[in-house]
Amino acid sequence: GAVVSQHPSRVICKSGTSVKIECRSLDFQATTMFWYRQFPKKSLMLMATSNEGSKATYEQGVEKDKFLINHASLTLSTLTVTSAHPEDSSFYICSAVLRQGGGEKLFFGSGTQLSVL
Amino acid sequence: QKEVEQNSGPLSVPEGAIASLNCTYSDRGSQSFFWYRQYSGKSPELIMSIYSNGDKEDGRFTAQLNKASQYVSLLIRDSQPSDSATYLCAVYYGQNFVFGPGTRLSVLP
Numbered sequence: 001g002a003v004v005s006q007h008p009s010r011v012i013c014k015s016g017t018s019v020k021i022e023c024r025s026l027d028f029q030a031t032t033m034f035w036y037r038q039f040p041k042k043s044l045m046l047m048a049t050s051n052e053g054s055k056a057t058y059e060q061g062v063e064k065d066k067f068l069i070n071h072a073s074l075t076l077s078t079l080t081v082t083s084a085h086p087e088d089s090s091f092y093i094c095s096a097v098l099r100q101g102g103g104e105k106l107f108f109g110s111g112t113q114l115s116v117l
Numbered sequence: 118q119k120e121v122e123q124n125s126g127p128l129s130v131p132e133g134a135i136a137s138l139n140c141t142y143s144d145r146g147s148q149s150f151f152w153y154r155q156y157s158g159k160s161p162e163l164i165m166s167i168y169s170n171g172d173k174e175d176g177r178f179t180a181q182l183n184k185a186s187q188y189v190s191l192l193i194r195d196s197q198p199s200d201s202a203t204y205l206c207a208v209y210y211g212q213n214f215v216f217g218p219g220t221r222l223s224v225l226p
Contacts, residue, residue: 006160032212034214043216043219044161044205044216049212091158093160093161097214103166104149104209105151105163105166106151106214107163108160108161108162108163110159110160111160113158
């Protein structure tokens with residue numbers, strides 16, 4: 001399968017700081033990437049859809065000014081959690097769409113566990 | 118509202134048995150269907166994709182699709198304790214992948 005790299009895997013930060021998470025498709029180009037968050041034992045929650053070269057589309061209830069998404073190239077999307085607070089602590093996962101043979105498949109990064117103190 | 122439904126479980130099966138996981142979806146226009154495995158604390162991993170009616174086999178995994186019934190299933194033969202995980206069903210609608218809530222599978226030694 002295709003490889004999606006996500007860094008960092010774990011970050012601990014103080015309240016009020018900003019954290020940037022990178023998501024790279026290593027062996028394919030991804031015009032579309034998705035960002036999710038997940039709480040323990042809960043379902044994936046889609047935060048936003050990131051399309052290369054255009055503004056991200058945020059799901060209802062997700063603050064676009066707090067969760068800044070940039071998809072400046074076909075292999076890189078970043079999520080910046082601005083002015084992080086303890087309630088932002090969660091597992092953040094990116095994914096990238098691989099289009100081949102007329103079909104699409106979704107591959108996930110390894111996730112970032114964010115802990116805000 | 119596009120929906121994907123799964124029984125949340127937990128589904129418990131003894132080692133060596135067949136585990137059967139089910140999923141239904143709401144949009145008849147869906148063309149692509151996927152099963153992901155997610156271990157606790159890890160991200161989902163794609164294990165099967167299926168696009169046409171019938172069965173698709175890959176090792177111990179078999180995906181079954183019935184578009185008329187809007188139903189997709191995953192069978193795991195010779196279940197192993199290492200198969201214990203949450204299994205997510207996903208359906209591709211247009212530009213989006215919609216995930217079910219997942220079924221937690223526990224394979225008992």
